[in-house]
Amino acid sequence: MPVNSDTSFVYWEVTDRLLRGNIRKLKSGSVQLMIKVFGEDANQEICSFETKDKIGKSYISYKPPLIPLIAEIGISNGKGFVGLLKSKSAYSPSPVKGSRERKAEVWMTSTAEGREMFSIPFNERYMSGAEIMEYYRRIKISHAASLFSRT
Amino acid sequence: MIRGYWLPVLHSHLPFVKHPEHEYFLEEHWLFEAITESYIPLLINMKQLVEEEIEFRLTLSLAPPLMEMLSDKQLMEKYEIYLYSRIQLAELESERLKKDTDFLPLALFYKERLNQIKSFFTGVLNSDILQGYRHFRDLGKLEVITSCATHGFLPLLKVNQKAVEAQVSLAVDSFIGYFGGPPEGMWLPECAYYEGLDRILNMYGIRYFFLDSEGLMSGDPVPRYSVYAPVYTAAGVAAFGRDPLSSKQVWSTHDGYPGDYQYRDFYRDAGYDLDFDYIKPFISPDGTRVFTGIKYYRITGRSDAKEPYNLQDAADKVIEHAVHFHDERVAQIKTVAPMIDRQPVVVSPYDAELFGHWWFEGPDFLYRVFREIHEKKEIRSITPSEYLKLYPENQVIAPSPSSWGYRGYYDVWLNEDNDWIYRHLHYMADRLEELASASVQETDTLKIRLLNQMTRELLLAQSSDWAFLMSTNTAREYSSARTKEHIKNFNRLVEWFSSGNIDVSELEWMERKHSIFAFLDFRVFADR
The missing domain is CATH 1.20.1430.10 (Families 57/38 glycoside transferase, middle domain)
Incomplete structure (x- = not known):
């Protein structure tokens, strides 16, 4: 579950029955529960940690630019890993602003008659949202600072 | 000439609290205090605006648990008992303070005000608060929208999609039951959005919702018109972004209007201040001191030393703040208007309970802002549906997951x-x-x-x-x-x-x- 732009939360509960059935798949060594976190698309491991708790939780620090994350719980003997369960994917809020490229924009007309989407080229005549904010910075109208307090 | 629009939104919500096992239950007073201090005073002021032919538009979200409680016979019977008890206390106070020049005007004010609230509730509203909202909705002054079924924080429930769908669909059904038709918009609990939620909103006929400014400004692409125009999501639902400037002026603990030293202090209350034996019938039966709503002091400053509340000084301050708020919106709109191809809209959402309950003078502030707008005619108040009708063409962006909580994310929940x-x-x-x-x-x-x-x-x-x-x-x-x-x-x-x-x-x-x-x-x- 996403918490903020650099923290995700994972919780788990594993029954003894599930563990017993899978431990024998790892042929040797002492077996430990392990949590792994992956980026869903890249299938790239972001972090992993061992735990003794069959019922547990953890906050994971990672700055994902809207990459869906997936957590997997499994057992490991230091050499091999057997996955038991995967979480659903979670998107975290992104600290990275969206594209500011001066490219064509998608617009939509929505009326009682229906919706129509269309593309328009970037129009220099108008300021973009980012430029409006920059304009505010320059003219410093009263209280304007609060507009940017979190950006 | 009208240069742009102000879109005020009041979100009304309280969790469902009902304890038929107790004659007196403290947490039920959340509802009773909100009715007495916020919901009825706001309705009274709307009535006054209509009587004075002052043009205004207000968007009000009513969360389903609140609608359910306001329609619950047992709770409303308990509310009447609560209200009578408060009137009784105000009458006793008028007697006790009859020789006190500092506090007698306040005691008399509370007596008159509580009686006015009682007669509005039982007379004008026929003990049905929702009837008041229906009335102003029918007049076209109020756009009533819904929130989620039990105000679930959707980004953290979406592990099970049915949970999110149920929160949205039951909210729509509940709204239809109380207002006879589907809601145009939805207030997302805590303004909390996640990627893909727009598809579910669209599935249940929701045409618009509100986002914190962060949700819009961290969207992809960054919207061309910042928070000064709505955007559409890919599912075709409109998203209005919260304006940080007007929010801060009202919300901020230190810089916001409600913290002005002339305004009534929330925490100093007769329930805590007066002699125990005297106040006992009006506090919790187990002897726990509670708020009674009878408060005699102004904020005064940051120390515990408080001075008597002065009704006239507070009323003067309300006018000063309303004029300031209006002028700030005009300045904001004048700055933005030349940069975009339309009349900008400034979206100002607040909790309804802030107005009256937390900020005692809040309902009068709102009344005064509408008067200023009406008299100066530089901007106009508007509802989301009206604005979308005026400007049906809007940019499409993917909003960012966000909420209106601390840092704009989900940490608080x-x-x-x-x-x-x-x-x-x-x-x-x-x-x-x-x-x-x-x-x-x-x-x-x-x-x-x-x-x-x-x-x-x-x-x-x-x-x-x-x-x-x-x-x-x-x-x-x-x-x-x-x-x-x-x-x-x-x-x-x-x-x-x-x-x-x-x-x-x-x-x-x-x-x-x-x-x-x-x-x-x-x-x-x-x-x-």
């Missing part, structure tokens, strides 16, 4: 203080989906009642208020107890359903106590 609830909420939703899907054709009345009550217990446990209160250390004990009670009830119901060994009298009690959504059908959780 998911942290060390409250994270324990989510494993239960997710398990309950999965279990209910499983049982509901297997019982779509169920005809046994008792089993249907069990499934319906399971749905109610889950929905009530999902209320974002519990996680919030656990975080802020306010009513932490009550919010934890409520969450645990719903989890326990749910598990008992599942056990009865599976074993067939049903405690009918206990089921009846749960149905009576947690009576939200009489129309509810558990199949809302079925995978059909």
Whole structure:
């Protein structure tokens, strides 16, 4: 579950029955529960940690630019890993602003008659949202600072 | 000439609190205080605006638990008892303070005001607050919208999509029941958005919702018109972004208007200040001192030393602040208007309970702002539907996951203080989906009642208020107890359903106590 732009939360509960059935798949060594976190698309491991708790939780620090994350719980003997369960994917809020490229924009007309989407080229005549904010910075109208307090 | 628009939104919500097992229950007073200090004063001021032919538009979201409580016969009977008790206290105070030049005007003010509220409630509204909202809606002054069924924090419930769909669809059904037609818009609890939520909103006919400015400004692409025009999501639902400037002027603890030293102090209350034996009939029967709403002091400063509240000084300050707020909006709109191809809109959402309950002078401030707008004619107030009709063409962006909580993310609703609830909420939703899907054709009345009550217990446990209160250390004990009670009830119901060994009298009690959504059908959780 996403918490903020650099923290995700994972919780788990594993029954003894599930563990017993899978431990024998790892042929040797002492077996430990392990949590792994992956980026869903890249299938790239972001972090992993061992735990003794069959019922547990953890906050994971990672700055994902809207990459869906997936957590997997499994057992490991230091050499091999057997996955038991995967979480659903979670998107975290992104600290990275969206594209500011001066490219064509998608617009939509929505009326009682229906919706129509269309593309328009970037129009220099108008300021973009980012430029409006920059304009505010320059003219410093009263209280304007609060507009940017979190950006 | 009109240069742009101001779009004020008041979000009205309280968690569903009903305790038929007690004659007096402190947390039920959240509702009673909000009715007395916010909902009725706001309606009285709207009536005055109409009588004075002052043009205004206000958008008001009514969360379904609030609508359910305002329509609950038992709670409304208790409210009348509460109100009479407050009037009785004000009368006693007028007598006690008859030689006190500092405080007598205030005691008389409370006596008159509480009697006015009583006659408005029983007379004008016929003891039905929702009737007041319907009236102004029919006049075209008020756009009433809904919020989620039990104000669930959707980004943290979406582990089970049915849980999100149920929060949205039951909200729409509830709104239709109270207002005779579907809502145009929805207030997302805590302004909390996640990627893909727009598709669910669209599925249930929601045309617009509100986002914190961060949700819009971190969107992809960054919207061309910042927060000064709505955007569409890919699903075609409009998103209005909260304006940070006008928000801060009202919300900020230190810089906001409500903290002005002339305004009434919230915390100094007769319930805590007066002699115990005298105030005893008006506080908790167990002797715990509570707020009575009779408050005699102004904020004065940051120290504990408080000076008497002066009605005239506060009224003067309200006018000063309303003029300032209006002029700031005009300046803001004048700055932005030349840069964009339309008249900008400044969206200012607040909790309705801020106006009157927390900020005593808030309803009068709002009245004065509308008067300023009407008299100066430089900007106009507008509703989201009106603005979208005026400007149906808008940019399409993908908003960023966000909320209006601390730092704009989800921290307040998911942290060390409250994270324990989510494993239960997710398990309950999965279990209910499983049982509901297997019982779509169920005809046994008792089993249907069990499934319906399971749905109610889950929905009530999902209320974002519990996680919030656990975080802020306010009513932490009550919010934890409520969450645990719903989890326990749910598990008992599942056990009865599976074993067939049903405690009918206990089921009846749960149905009576947690009576939200009489129309509810558990199949809302079925995978059909």
